[in-house]
Amino acid sequence: MLEIKDLYKSFKEVPVLKGISFTAEKGDILGILGSSGVGKTTLLRCINNLEKCDRGTIKITGEFLCRDINEKSMYSSKKEILEIRKKLGLVFQSFNLFPHMSVLENVIEAPVNAFNMNKEEAAKNARAVLKSLNLLEKADSYPYQLSGGQKQRAAITRALVLNPDILCFDEPTSALDPELREGVARIIQDISENRVILLITHDVSFAKRVCSRIIFIDNGEIIEDRLKDDFFTNPLEDKSKNFINA
């Protein structure tokens, strides 16, 4: 479903990603772990085409977002990228809800204005998802009226109604109180069927609770890629050991 091969990315000559490769299949909840500044967010941004990588291949549900040709990433055409984009969803760390729109309007914006869905149908669908995430009573509220947890559920709903094959979360627990983390963990597990979930976090207990597999990144490279239980019970590298026990 998701194939990353030999990904490189530098910012102004400073290498951030140095040859990242991994694959993920339906049902995977992939935790991307690592300290701040090791390239986790850049990786997620490359996958979502918010950054262009320098070298390497990204393949999403069988289609190339970019492919490596002579050590250079060649991107697909705009039209093809538009199609690939429909398979991706991203929940931002700061949610990036549209402040001038209600929760419902936020959620139906893309279905109606990018996917030409009928407004009533989109709203019906949105309400169903809002209900399942326990946010229906806030459908007509504006983002500033929501708590952190509610904002996040609104952002998840907004991504979820587009039914992406690969859904990415950037630091999903960073804006939440500890008691809300369990709720998010449950939501993520509930929606992981039939899709890949990628989540960046440095919240060890959250990763332990929710992920099925862990990719540990250090200094732009993957130093461990293992099933969750293996990783947490028997980390192979000192860096990951320290990280887990910190």
Next chain:
Amino acid sequence: MRYVITLMPSMLQGLFTTFNIFLITLLLSIPLGILAAHSRLSKIKPIAKFTEFYILIMRGTPLLLQIVFVFFGLPLIGITFNRYSASIFAFVLNYGAYFGEIFRSGIESVDKGQYEAALVLSLKPYKTFIRIILPQTIKRVLPAAANEVITLVKDTSLVYIVGLGELLRAGKIASNRDASLIPLTLVALFYLILTGLLTKIFMNLEKRYSYYL
């Protein structure tokens, strides 16, 4: 009182011209301003540079001179306007530049995350601008735009230079003829009422946009 009533026909005629220039300038210069803001932020360098130059000229020279140039100067290269169109043309160009800078500051103040959210939701660039960026920009630029609009009301008096009979000119003629300050006081009152109304309209607009933070 009777004197005031005798002044009314010429005053109202002047007011009509003033209001006309004001309204047409406003209706044309705001879209021009949005376009200018867009071009100024364009990634295509020549477009951005050209717009920068346009804004420099418009803000760097007096509006009065610009009206003179349009009316008396452009005919020299074969472009002729009547008094009214020349005034409107100069006003729209001038206010378009000022609105352009106001809108640019508004557009730039919208968080980058809003563009990225729109992008990952597959919204096309023009929909992103119209539906996501512009509404947030309008809310932010309302106070600055209100200033500009109120200045415009008073700037309309500059069209006297090409001989158009607007409100202030009507007042001055009457004042000189009758050696009285009453016509000018009346003019002041008219301007005050106009700007008062506009202030109210902008306050309402701000209130309308205050439904979110």
